[in-house]
Amino acid sequence: MTARTAGPSRLVLAATVANLAAGTLFGWSLVAQDAAAGVGMSGSAAAGVFATAIVVLAGAVLVAGPAQRRVGPRRLLVIAAVLGGGGLLLAAVVRGPVALWSGVALLFGAGGGLAYGVAVGLAARVPAARRGTATGVVVAAYAAGPVLLGLVAPSALRAVGWRTCLAVLAVVVAALLAAAARLAPAGTAHPDGRPGRAAGVPRRVVSPLWLVFAGGTAPGLLLFAHAVPLAADRQLGPQAAGLAVSALAAGNLTGRLVAGWWSDRIGRVPALAAALAAAAVSVGLLAGPTAPPVVLAGFLGTGVAYGAVSSLVPAATGDRAGPDAFATAYGRVFTGWGLAGLLAPVAGGSLLAVAGDRPVLLGLAAVPLLPAAAGLLLLRRPASRTPAAAAS
Template identity: 30%
Template sequence: MQTGQTADIPGTARGWTVTIAALGINMLIGILYSWSIIQRAMVVNWGWSNTEASLPYTLCIATFALTMIFAGRAQDRYGPRPVALLGSIMFGGGLIGSAFAPAPALMMVTFGIACGIGIGLCFSAATPAAIKWFDPGRKGFVTGVVVAGVGLSPIYTAPLTEALLRAYTIEQTFLVLGIIALAGLLLLSLVLANPPARHENAGTDVTADPRVIITDIPWREMIRTRTFIILWSSYLLSAAGGLMLVGHLAGIAIVQAQWEAGFVLVVILAIFNTLGRLAGGYISDRSGPVSALLLMFMIQAVNIFLFTFYRSVPALMAGSAIAGFAYGSLLALFPAATAGYFGLRNLGVNYGIIFTGWGAAGIVGPIIGGAAADITGSYNLSYIISAVMLLGGAVIVNQLRKTG
């Protein structure tokens, strides 16, 4: 039995209230994308190595992705509110606990595991809760609005974290961020609700894609399908390049343009990441997820390859904007594709499983970037590898056109 249901009609004020709450939740858990600022402080102030300071971030991504599987199933069974409330406690508590974890091993537990679980619980509850209120023609756009919160987050969390670190210690910064996140997430989680059961299957059609399956498919059947393999593997191949850039933009600015203000590239990428999430959902509604995915894969492949030639600040800014837009679109397109091919009833657990492709990319991408820089002294090799992976993803996802 699902909790928090009302008798409102999908798409009305109640649906938009849930959508705004889901957007707010994602804006609060998006601090993950500002980790590089905290990481720098740990290296400078605590004397941690770059590897030690990056371990909590890497573990958080992996835990986030794995939690999505179980959290999605819980959301499908119990509804979004209790799942999000538990996630709020885990994420806020993890940040607060990090204030008392001045050692890599402890930080991996508090931030890497606790915060990762919290992000997975909150994210898995927010997106399905919102899109279930709307008809098929608007689900892509609504998905884009909700996941845009994660993209918007660094726009305020980056300067906030920087300001806190300048005024206070790292421990105090974690404490303040944790209190803000805990209070905000608990309040917003109370707003989440599923629509009445009769509305959840208002349709799973995805515009302009006549081959999309319209039957609700449980996860055990989904993972046996060719479509699942295609979506999962293309998610891994396409997201790795974007996550590589997210984790290394500051270093790229120094190596390629001798520019110390690399945080500006992070903000630019975050802004266009948000726009991409919104545009991705809109494009999906009009052209179908397969066409939209192919377009973004090709744009990102060309752009990442051209990063080998971006040697000036304006060029890096333009490249970061394009990379952010293309990467952000994926976070709206893959949930829409999952809903379109496998239905809405089991969307939480189904997308949670497909989302592990992103989690794998979060490990592969940054490792490729770091290893390439360590071995060659530049990021050129990582750009070439990322571009090839994206082209491979395009070839794979194009097979969906042949999947009936």
């Protein structure tokens, strides 16, 4: 099958299935402590496994563009299935810390990055009028993976242990990626029938989107890393704290779905502006009074804003770079998210430490939104390769 014969619905289905598998990486915290104890690692080392996986994932997304032009989406998803499933299986059956580092951080991180890179690339091939909706569905699947794991993992871990759970997840991940590969185009051609090529990517396309992605997701990444201690600092009880974490996750999923659909109607730049504004307001709520409804609204709004930016940036990249150059352009843009994913949790720990007595300092979590807003202003320049870019 070529890209010409694969209709938009099939492209979206393949991408959604692939991202459902890739997103399970973000369920690592569900098993991290049990796995670390089982191999003699500390809790901080378990967090290091995840941080390393993020770096590897970002690197894999960066190379996914050139790889797709050479081997096509289908073969790349098969490679992702082998790496992702094999990495989890290695971590499940081989004893010792090295198995977790190599299996989860390196192999599963690489497989997840390749799968994500292919998935958003397939969504970018959907016609511009529906690209936002398609991208929203695809990236929502990435967020849905950890949500589904969260429903079944606690009881499964108690019943069979972490090694069996990882082994079962390895099979599920490999099967989902294999199914996505079967649905994906085999060739490297794009919807217009021309062969894939290494199209040039102007800096004026990458740099503003990089700023928006890095700055726009930083508050959400900070909150995801410190949700429970922040809820406690904001004087939420255990039940309300659990509700806050759920609100954050639900907002993330909802933001991804709604923002993409909405941007098809009002344009990418206005939708991104609304997302950044929502993030700023939500941080303000978290830094304000400790009334539980206000704090919960801050968690929910931060999740919605994070999900919206995560959906809108790849769609906007597709508008401005075009299908030929999308994979290369988005690989570079995605490094902004990777940098934020490394720095925001670290900065958040320091911020929570100094904001204990002065919660108003939590407002500093909104500082990264300033360069994101600057990037958004640059995006208003009418420099487009597609009709959708002019509309946004």
